[in-house]
Every structure is written in structure tokens, then in C-alpha cells.
Amino acid sequence: MPNRDTARNLDDAIRALAAARRLPESHLARWLAMDEQSRSVFLELAGAIRLRTGQIVQALELLGEIAVREGKTSAEILAAPELARISARAGSAPEQARAFIDALRAIRFPRLRQAAERLEREIAALRLPRGISIVLPRELGSDVLTICLEVAREADLERALAVLADRRAAIARIAVMLGGSDEI
DSSP states (O other), X not given: OHHHHHHHHHHHHHHHHHHHHTOOHHHHHHHHTSXXXXXXXXXXXXXXXXXXXXXXXHHHHHHHHHHXXXXXXXXXXXXXXXXXXXXXSOSOHHHHHHHHHHHHHHHHOHHHHHHHXXXXXXXXXXXXXXXXXXXXXXXXOSSOOEEEXXXXXXXXXXXXXHHHHHTHHHHHHHHHHHTTOSOO
């Protein structure tokens, strides 16, 4: 019965990680309800990129939603090239974990990803000089556009404000798009 022992060892490893991260029981149950390959792949990934408790919770929820929508196992979803690259690339564990959750969200919410990409293209088209940046809200979770200025002298401030005034209509269009409309 090596398969039963393997499954038991896998479940013990999952329980140990869940206990160390103080994962809520409901999410541990969700993880343990996955097929064996999915449990194993997620455990390996969670350990490799050191997902924190909240990230494990988010990942399990997103994986469940994607699996239902696409009719795939979590292991099949986690094998997607954009997810596989994350654990293989260099970078800090927090960066990898954030990239992993963001990639799962992009898979789960493709229209949101397309909207974010469109807004990023619009911002890039502004060709703002160094010291001026436009920051979109995380996950497009609000309709607030942030404009950041980095200036060292009064002349730098005057130039930045002149650039913003010159591109005011385009920036306003981006703000309107962020609010959910393409019309201005």
C-alpha cells in the first residue's frame, strides 16, 4: 500500500504547513479535498515561494474558482506557463508570492487583466518624463488614479506641472476609463 502511505505522508506535510501558518480549518479542508496530484503540486509551490497564510487562502479560493470555471484540476492550472515561470525565476519570496497571486487573479479575472493592460498602454502612451508617474490602484480595486511627482527644485516642479497640464485631457480620459467608461 505505498500509495496510501504516500497520500498519508502528503496530507501530514500539508497539515504541518497549515499548522505552522495557522491556516483556518475550512481552507485546510479545501486543500485536503483536492486530488492527490493537486495537493502535492500546491504544497510544493507553497513551500518553494513561501506563501503566507493569507496568500494560501487567496490561492486556494482562486484555484477553486478557476477549476470550476475551466473544468481543470488545480495541478493542471498550476502547470500553466505563466505560473510555472514564477517559482523558477529569481527574486525574493515575497515578490514571487505576490506575482503568483497576481497571475492567479489574471487567470481568474481575464477581463480585469485586459482592462489593466489597456490602462497601462494608455499611461505608457503619455510618455511622461522621469519624475512623473501615474499609478493605478491595486487590482483596479478603486477608481482613484494616483499621480506621483519627484522634484528636487522649483524648476523641476514647474516643468512637471507644465507636462501634466499639457497632457491633462489624456490623463482625464484614463481616469474616466478607470471609472469604468471609455467615453469622455
